[in-house]
Amino acid sequence: MSQNEVKALVFDVFGTVVDWRTSIINECLVLGKQKDINIDWSQFVDNWRAGYRPAMDTIRNDSADWRILDELHMEILLGLLKSYSISLNSDEIIHLNKCWHRLHPWDDSVNGITRLNSRFITATLSNGNVSLLTNMAKFAKLPWTCILSAEIFKHYKPDDEVYKGAANILDLKPNQVMMVAAHKSDLLAAKSNGLVTAYINRPYEFGNYSVEVEDVEKDIDIWASDLESLADQLECN
């Protein structure tokens, strides 16, 4: 473990820092009540999220030109609205699509990042586009030092270009950057590019408590129950 060299922490955001699922379900429930639409909104939101990986993979495989996550979210949303026979006007659709900019943090996130700022540069390293992450920083009061995004590197995680790009744009060596994420695949890709890794346990990301904890301990440098715990382990006051 080479965490003594670390100068910057870069964070996965969806699931690691913000509770996207509860946030979006709650927005959809309000919309459903307003518009008298009675469907299983949890399933709707899970379907929306399920479209994310295949949409990104069309770009990761170089079969499609670069498009930001807002556009991918919109494409998936339009398909879902059609399949659920939900009729909204264009302003309502645009507002709904931007619910991904209005995600609430986990209870420990703001204080955890604030404490980590006492010793480190903190940055997003998310597949969300820059405006999504910037609006979310304002909405959720996330005190990032800077916003880094797949959009800057024109590659989606887990492409190597994102992890190498983050170290390069911060003028740091890979082993001076720690990837912080709640997903093993993100950390393994970061590790294969030389970054230090911290796993954050988020058993409620997909709703009910997940009993199936990811088996990551042998692969990563730090295991933390939340961002306050990470700040404790990195000796941040």
Place this chain on the structure above:
Amino acid sequence: MSQNEVKALVFDVFGTVVDWRTSIINECLVLGKQKDINIDWSQFVDNWRAGYRPAMDTIRNDSADWRILDELHMEILLGLLKSYSISLNSDEIIHLNKCWHRLHPWDDSVNGITRLNSRFITATLSNGNVSLLTNMAKFAKLPWTCILSAEIFKHYKPDDEVYKGAANILDLKPNQVMMVAAHKSDLLAAKSNGLVTAYINRPYEFGNYSVEVEDVEKDIDIWASDLESLADQLECN
């Protein structure tokens, strides 16, 4: 004036937010004392800064591939060290070149930006590279919402691509973005790309009080004596 639409303020940094000249002269004076080098360090620093515009222009004119400002600063510095017959080892040269990452804010900057954050997204929009601006944000405690840089757009100000790119990456229309700068040329370029403009008066940027105030009032939307005054005019508590 359409400042009621403004959602984001983007800031020139060198001169507008930080006092680059005093900061660097003071670092050079310490170095000179340590190494027993007795030259006119103010002149040295002014020469360093004077090399900045021609170096950028070689890139703006497409005659050279993109290079970040740290590299341009290094090229100019190496020439100056040679012409002054100053001998430093490579670690000392790298450290000296990065004094541009360690610039002190004007007295009103941190509080001004903090107040502006109560109503707006605040972002850098500087020719400095991302790592320079990120390290400076930590060093000077500048609470930006996000870091935008010429490096992201691979164009230096006053190229149109920087101003258009800032609005685009923030998912805003140009008239929802206000350029904040102490330099008329920056503001005129921003205005020609549809941005709203705020001039900050920094008469001490180049040392002694400048009696030659730039005649900008007819060209810009807001004239402010400093960032606290800008916060007052934009009704930020």
